[in-house]
Amino acid sequence: MRIYIILICLKVITCFSVKPNPICCFPNQFETFMFMSQGIVDIGTGDVGYGYGYANGTIKTAFDGVNQLTYVHEHSQSFMSVWPIPVILDSIDILDYINNKQWRVYADGSCDKLDVGLPLYQECIPGNATLISEGMFAQTGQAMKTFMFHDRIYLDPYEITVTVIMSDNDNGECTPVRMSVSDSYVFDSNKNVDITVADIYDFTTGIKDRSVFTPPSSCDKGEKIEEAKSTKHSGRIRDILRNFANKQKTAVTN
Structure with missing residues (x-):
């Protein structure tokens, strides 16, 4: 599960x-603590469909504009039609937008290095x-x-619904209490x-605690990678579904 948030984008990468x-x-x-749930159905083309999956978990964040x-610490479990057991994801993302550096730290202590690529x-x-209710x-x-x-979010269009509490002291400030993010209904x-x-x-x-923005020493040895080439990135629902479908298609063609 990768929520590209959350709070509007808070897996916090970026809103324009x-x-x-x-x-x-x-x-x-x-700083926030939230519980998230996610459902995905990927409809593949050709002989092999992708499947479906569900995930739930918690996310802790720190946002320093x-x-x-x-800083984002995600711990989640994913259940998928193509996988016999739950997939556990436990990772921390630390992003330094000024220096264009991102570290992804996993539960086993290993670390990937990536570029940020976008401003905060x-x-x-x-x-x-659109105001839905008040x-x-x-x-x-x-x-x-x-x-x-x-x-x-990450240049992809999403429909976002956010419930906020308006500040009594500052008309221009609000705090979120619930949100949903979906790309399912943006295009017919x-x-x-x-x-x-x-x-x-x-x-x-x-x-x-500002130390959350300091990568652990294990990241000193981490190799810089492209996002799509991260082997542990495949622990997310959509990647697993598509990787499974690609393997099945390869087996059919061979």
Whole structure:
């Protein structure tokens, strides 16, 4: 499972700035803890279809827009039609946008090095988002609103729905409590299903422990790779489904 977030993009890689001015933005430094679930159906072409899968897990993040750093620790289990046992994914991504460096650290201590490739933008609800609902958060008197919009994550178009609590102190600030991300309905021609839902159980402003942005010593020996060539990247649902389909197609043709 790889959520390209989450919080708007918080597997946090990037959201592009948009016009008109955003409705509200998340704080420029924050930490989160969230539970996520993801369902995928990949419809292959030709003789072999891809299959389907489901994943759930937790993600801890730290977003530092001031120093252009992000941290994401994902622990998840994936269940797939093409694999007999659950696939465990436990990885940490540390991104340094200023120096264009990314480290992916796995549970066994091994480390991959990658380029970031894109700048880091503040997480915002764009000005062209559609207001779906609004109400009050418990008895606090704070306004809670749900917005839906299309945005690009890693250049791919997604439909995003986000529920936020509006700040009482700053009209331009908000904090997320729930979101969903899907590329299933952006184009009518896309028959695949890819839906991720995240419930955000903890959201705090500021960075409590800056050491999370320091890669472990095992990364000193890590070899720089391309994203598509990461062997452990294949632990994610869509990659496993497509790798399985490719092997089946090769077996059929041979």
